[in-house]
Amino acid sequence: MSLINTRWAFNVSNWKPTEEQVLAISSFIQPEEKQRISRFVFQKDAKSSLIGRLLIRKYLGAVTDIPYQNIKVGRDKLGKPYLLGGGDLAVDFNVSHQADFVVLAGNTKQKIGIDVMKTEPLVGKDVVEFFRLMRRQFTDAEWLKIESYKTEAEKLASFYRTWCLKESYVKNRGIGVAAFPLDTLSFFICEELKQGEIITSTKLKEKNILKDYVFEETILDESYIVAVALENTNTYVREDAPFIFLTIDDLLNDAKSLSGPDPGFVRDFLGKKEKPY
Ligand SMILES: CC(C)(COP(=O)(O)OP(=O)(O)OC[C@H]1O[C@@H](n2cnc3c(N)ncnc32)[C@H](O)[C@@H]1OP(=O)(O)O)[C@@H](O)C(=O)NCCC(=O)NCCS
Known part of the structure; x- marks a missing residue:
């Protein structure tokens, strides 16, 4: 995997979240992000946002020496996520989601969108x-x-x-x-x-x-x-690295708990409505 230019994609329509997975995830992400995700009406939007969080944490875990539990992602005043406490580390990343896909681009040299x-x-x-x-x-x-x-x-x-x-x-x-x-x-x-x-x-x-x-x-x-x-x-640096399609296991395998599991988050997440098309 190239860490200068990371390009990951996740197909949310292929992922049917289980209670066990969402319970694990509820301990992997920051409380303010859980609150943000809880505000979505439809499960598809909540899923996309959740996967975005996991992609960012996996990327920062791979590209920095910061232990997973200590990675803290902030948002600037217009909502762009960034690594908090990264010091001089030149690391930038950005996610995007639409319909079936969530994508992340990360870079250790240049600003990215x-x-x-x-x-x-x-x-x-x-x-x-x-x-x-x-x-x-x-x-x-x-x-x-x-x-x-x-x-x-x-x-x-x-x-x-x-x-x-x-x-x-x-x-x-x-x-x-x-x-x-x-x-x-x-x-x-x-x-x-x-x-x-x-x-x-x-x-x-x-x-x-x-x-x-x-x-x-x-x-x-x-x-x-x-x-x-x-x-x-x-x-x-042009590396011709195509997008790598990740699975939920790729996102969960190296994740570590930041807090205890949150059954309330799981109930709320799994109880969200399907999006009408
Ligand atoms: C950023 C923006 C262009 C993205 O629009 P979009 O195409 O609908 O959404 P995308 O799926 O491509 O990107 C959304 C993701 O980009 C990131 N993002 C949010 N704000 C961002 C910004 N200002 N710049 C770059 N990335 C941003 C987030 O990770 C977000 O996903 P998340 O909220 O689940 O974490 C749009 O939301 C926007 O204009 N935001 C600014 C809001 C604003 O002006 N607020 C003023 C009041 S404070």
């Missing part, structure tokens, strides 16, 4: 109208690229790709999308995504100035793409 995006067809929505509503979030150059494709499916795929890139950048910077003028970012895509390959040729201009960033773009599976934004092209 990640976004996973489901590239689903627009059921019951008109693409033209959808693009009209989104018009202000993209630049003219980006729309030219999106509209250059022949079919609606290809246009939509290009739209999702550009959106995913924007989110990865905003998440790298740790700023919120709501307050950020996304049309000041213009992505220049010159290569198509290919299954099993990492594309790094996409460039970004912010307010017309070329940014010193690398964007790694990957097809995670047939319906999901991922973008990872890394600051500073000089320190970028």
Whole structure:
């Protein structure tokens, strides 16, 4: 496993949590994160958030000398998780979740942001109208690229790709999308995504100035793409490491208890509703 560039993915739809697993997990995560997870109405959202916590703890356990029980993850004022008490340790990580997937990107040299995006067809929505509503979030150059494709499916795929890139950048910077003028970012895509390959040729201009960033773009599976934004092209080490798909056992095997098991958390978690689709 490369620790300079860690890329992990977890498919939450494949995991049917057992009481025993959730009881164990209730002792592996920080109390404030349990409270946060308890606030989700649907189990799927709670599961994704929980897996995000376990991915972060596993990553920090692997990449630092801090014992698992002493790893403390804080959140900055806009919610971005970071390692508390890491001192001079140059370690950064970010998670993203959507629908079936939770992904983590970690790095020991550069600031990082990640976004996973489901590239689903627009059921019951008109693409033209959808693009009209989104018009202000993209630049003219980006729309030219999106509209250059022949079919609606290809246009939509290009739209999702550009959106995913924007989110990865905003998440790298740790700023919120709501307050950020996304049309000041213009992505220049010159290569198509290919299954099993990492594309790094996409460039970004912010307010017309070329940014010193690398964007790694990957097809995670047939319906999901991922973008990872890394600051500073000089320190970028390209390792061609694809995403590694982890199982629940991978996340639980090296976990250690921070506190006693919490049956109340388990009852609440397993009692959450299934998400209606
Ligand atoms: C960060 C943000 C862009 C992510 O949006 P998203 O695409 O819906 O969600 P993703 O699944 O990709 O990412 C969510 C994860 O990113 C991380 N995250 C949260 N805030 C983040 C931020 N500001 N920057 C980077 N990562 C962040 C978290 O790990 C979060 O998962 P978790 O809450 O389960 O731990 C969006 O939530 C946002 O704009 N947040 C800012 C909120 C804000 O402005 N608050 C102001 C009031 S204090």
